[in-house]
Amino acid sequence: MARLEIVPSVLPADFSRLGEEAVALEQAGVDRIQWDVMDGCFVPNLTFGPDVIAAVRPHVSVPFEAHLMVQNPDELLPRYVEAGCEWILVHAESTLHLHRTLSRVADLGARAALALNPSTSAEAARHVLDLVDMVLVMTVNPGFGGQAYISSMEPKVSEVAAMVAASGREIDIQVDGGISPSTVAGAAAAGANVLVAGSALYRDPEGLEHAVSDLRKRAEAAYVGPAAA
Numbered sequence: 456m457a458r459l460e461i462v463p464s465v466l467p468a469d470f471s472r473l474g475e476e477a478v479a480l481e482q483a484g485v486d487r488i489q490w491d492v493m494d495g496c497f498v499p500n501l502t503f504g505p506d507v508i509a510a511v512r513p514h515v516s517v518p519f520e521a522h523l524m525v526q527n528p529d530e531l532l533p534r535y536v537e538a539g540c541e542w543i544l545v546h547a548e549s550t551l552h553l554h555r556t557l558s559r560v561a562d563l564g565a566r567a568a569l570a571l572n573p574s575t576s577a578e579a580a581r582h583v584l585d586l587v588d589m590v591l592v593m594t595v596n597p598g599f600g601g602q603a604y605i606s607s608m609e610p611k612v613s614e615v616a617a618m619v620a621a622s623g624r625e626i627d628i629q630v631d632g633g634i635s636p637s638t639v640a641g642a643a644a645a646g647a648n649v650l651v652a653g654s655a656l657y658r659d660p661e662g663l664e665h666a667v668s669d670l671r672k673r674a675e676a677a678y679v680g681p682a683a684a
C-alpha cells in the first residue's frame with residue numbers, strides 16, 4: 456500500500472518566523488513542507504521567492520516541495536531547485552510545452568509533479584505520466600488558503616488513480632485545498648495518498664502534532680489504493 460503522507464502548506468504560518476515555523480512542522484511529524492509559490496499573475500496572490508525558501512532550508516532536514524502557481528515556470532525552475540526544493544510541482548495550465556517543462560525538472564535533479572486545477576481534465580496527465588512522480592489534483596481554485604473543499608474533484612482523483620494504476624508506475628496522488636478532518640476521508644477513499652493541509656493544521660486546538668497525526672489516521676482508515684496486482 457502507498458504510504459499516506461501529510462504535507463503542510465505554510466500559507467497560514469507566521470511569516471515573521473518562518474524558520475521556527477518550519478522547525479515546528481518538522482517536529483510535528485510532517486513528511487514534507489509545501490511552499491505555495493504565487494506570482495500574482497497565474498493566481499491573484501503573491502508569496503515566496505526562492506531566497507525566502509533558501510533562508511529556511513538550513514533550519515530543517517524535512518524535504519521541501521515548491522508548488523509553482525506561476526506563469527512561465529521554466530525560467531524559475533532552477534532557482535527553486537537551488538533554493539533546496541526536492542520536488543517541483545508544475546501546473547498543466549501554466550506552460551505551453553508541459554512535456555518539456557516537466558522534463559527540465561528531472562534534468563535539474565528534482566522530482567517532478569503535475570498539478571491540475573479544478574477545471575482541468577485528468578486527461579492532461581495521460582501523456583506525461585512517464586515524467587512525474589506525483590499528480591496533484593487541486594481541490595480548491597489556487598491562490599488562497601482557507602477555502603472550501605471542492606468534493607466534486609473526488610471522481611477526478613479516482614480517474615487519475617486508475618490512469619496511474621494502468622501505467623504500472625509508482626506515482627503518488629496528492630490533493631491540496633480544504634483538506635481537514637471532515638474532508639480527508641473522501642479524498643483518501645478516492646485514491647489520494649498525499650494530503651496537503653494548511654488552515655486545518657494550524658486551527659487544531661490540540662496543536663500541530665495532534666493535527667498531523669489525526670489527519671494521517673483518518674486518511675489511513677479511508678484510503679483505497681490501486682487494486683492489488
Ligand code: DX5
Pocket residue numbers: 464466491522524595596597598599600601602631632633634651652653654655
Ligand atoms: C491554494 C493553496 C492552498 C493551501 C492549503 O492555492 O495551495 O490550497 O495550500 O490551504 P488550506 O488547507 O487552508 O485549504
